[in-house]
Amino acid sequence: MVVLGGGPGGYEAALVARRLGADVTVVERQGLGGAAVLTDVVPSKTLIATAEWLTIAERAPELGIRTGGDRPAVDLSAVNARVLALAAAQSADIRGRLEREGVELVAGTGRLDGPSRVVVAPEGGAREVVLDADTVLVATGATPRTLPTARPDGERILTWTQLYQLDALPERLVVVGSGVTGAEFAGAYQALGSDVVLVSSRDRVLPGEDEDAAELLEGVFRARGMTVMSRSRAQSAERTADGVAVTLADGRVVEGTHVLIAVGAVPSTRGIGLEEAGVALSESGHVQVDRVSRTTARGVYAAGDCTGVLPLASVAATQGRTAMAHALGDAVAPLQLGTVAANIFTAPEIATVGYSERRLQEQGSRYVTTTLPLARNPRAKMLGMRDGFVKLFAHPEAGVVLGGVVVAPRASELVFPITLAVAHRLTVDDVADSFTVYPSLSGSIAEGARVLHARDRERVV
Template sequence: MPSSNTCALATSFDVCVIGGGPGGFAAATRAAARGARVCLVEARELGGVCLNTGCIPSRAIGATATVCSLVRRGERFGVKTSAPEIVWPDVLARKDRIVRRLRDGLTQLARQRRIELVAGRAVLQGAGRVVVASAGSTTTTVLDTKTVIVATGARPRGWAVAPFDGRRILSSDDLLRIPQLPQRLAVIGGGVIGCEFASYLAPMGVEVTVYELAPQVLPGQDPDLANALEASLTKAGVRVFTNARVTAVTPGAADMVIHMASGAEPEPGGGGGRQRDLSTRPGGGHPHPPVHVDQVLVTIGRQPNTANLGLEQAGVTLTPSGHVQVDRHLRAAAQTVFAVGDILGRHQTAYTAGEEGAVAAENALGALQTVDYAVVPDCLFTLPEMATVGLTEPKAREHGHTSVAVSRIPWSVSGRAQTLDETEGFVKVVYDSSDQRLLGVQIIGPRATDLIAEAALALKQQMTLTDLVRVLHAHPTLSELLWEAAAQPLGRALYVR
């Protein structure tokens, strides 16, 4: 924090939220709705990673990729088209317009809800005082508060083999502002972010190569889904190397050279595809011919923004990885400090952070609420999309279910999918055959991230297959696929045996 020449008079609040992303904004709005006096401190832009450098801008680019794919298939719809031409500056301009519009909306909502917005970097001075240093200024603001909710998010994890430089070695943030698309791109890390960008850039004409240390892309994900996505990526022209260890990235005169060994063991504990360390280790593997690329995108996980916040001095306990330790009520060791979102190292999604923010706000004002992590949809906005909720077949057995069964319905049986020329994918329902209780749902296919909401509701309500089948589903819709998957074990499926 810069040195201060002046100090504004202390201002008192019931709740001070540090970080204006999905978790922080949800916490501030919920506390304000409860009548609390709330301030929201944000060092950069309101909306956090999700709105500014994550979910929204990358989905905007994904939408462009979808249009490219559709244009190339135009003749299959009876429409003659020419090859699409990507005007990358226009793609970025559209992305920026969307982000700016949504960010302005958040600012207006905060003002309408009488949330005090404070721009600057916050540091805790004990559990009840926050000092905010304004960017580019020596002025600080002192905020006295009864409770603090920390929601400072995470950032791309750097890679020792090739540190970020913003030009040739890119983070996911960097990729969203490069002036032009590369002809050839290496993606280090085949987790969620890496696979999403690979699936977006390939339809735009970029030659993409993905390197994943684990035996499959999306480590920790259902192997059926991971294998289906890898097949889709390969069909789109993406080269995918699994069990692959990148041993060096060397700069050439006009490109970068990727040196790889295969056959290495995956890093211990590297599940989930969201928090992994792909740093190289000596030994192991067999050398492969080097691959020449123009740029390298490093997507090996994210690290929490918990340094230099004064957390330890305020009595907050951090894990060795820098995540905040909290109890089931999201309360840190310091009883008046709560933490939510990516800094917890749990489900690194905007919607989970939002729920945590709302719960933390309630608890900061005296409640004892908890977050139900048992039914959290996991959505991947790859092309095609993927979404899961509940238990996979192996996980169901690990949880003690002894009569686990699976119903799987291919996307191609859907009349709606046929009309859309989107027939790749499937819906898989995991259930307990002893009582027909739904245990989990996995989907890969167009709009999977929208379809998973019904499955989440069914799991939340502890529905059986019969309960789900009794709900009428309109025809022709993609949602019928979930109905078919539930109906099949009951002998009621219409389009499959």
């Protein structure tokens, strides 16, 4: 087995393949863990965790805690040093685990030379290495999308991979793009102390998420002093004498000290021999795969962001594990996207799983729903939490839990009971009959299930 890419899809696949007895080589040019560990998930969530402490500190006065009145000072250089150190440590842990399992690691850039051969160009111009393979897994990930009129320079015009090189907090940060990445960094830097302007080409932030959750988060952003510019498409960004100027499509100019371009990602699939090997790519450049990660070329599989299935590390890892299990004849379950839990690491966080309300409405499904404000939860009251809610969707007759949304601090931890319910087709009665700790935030999930049990079944959406 030869794995192109050492991110979650690649290294998880390698571990599965080794346990099933295969000889495995992983080709990685950036470092083990890939972008997820080195420049994306681990660094961004570490930065956000630091910012979270400052949002918690905002609640101190209402909890009866007296402070000196001065806002805590943020040493961004120290913050970023910690961010990068943790990413490097995680990468080293992954390397150590792969080496202990007997996986061969090759540093360099790989390309396919047909469906059963990989050619690696090592760093430094050394002689190419040729690897023959019974099976190849492509897990090359994606890179930040840029605008031709806003070329990142790593100093003032930045992608999210370049933010960790800053040694001082941006005085005024313009964030272009209000999707998940844009919203997360906008919220984090606002909490750290930057004046943030969020430029959104859509009607609201997080246009692809639950409407109630997105509306709540935008309200929180505005209440904390962030400027949110809706229906404002960025046309270009250029350096000025002491900062940047972002020109919008309608001619308005937004000035700042720095600008973050967060307008999506581009799959890293071009120029590595995929199409020549018979691997079909979509118009967007993503590798086309089925539910067990097979491509259109025999013996070639793909996993992760290069496939465009769902840009989540958890999905990449599942795709990689599934691919190797299928290739080696082990029992395998096709990928079930309906059971994937996702989280947006803003403050509050937004976690979702199962059917969304939009999808239920678009496909004409009958469902019952309930929304419980977080402010009614006793544990939330004790912790000074006001912004958030728990929303559940269920089948009106069978009572099966169809999906849910949690908006709360650490929603990523709270959504797991709903994930279990969706994955195992539990009913609202199954959830309601399970004990929860009192007081606890998870108590709102059980309470929501009880509401759906008692709700007049004629009130069907």
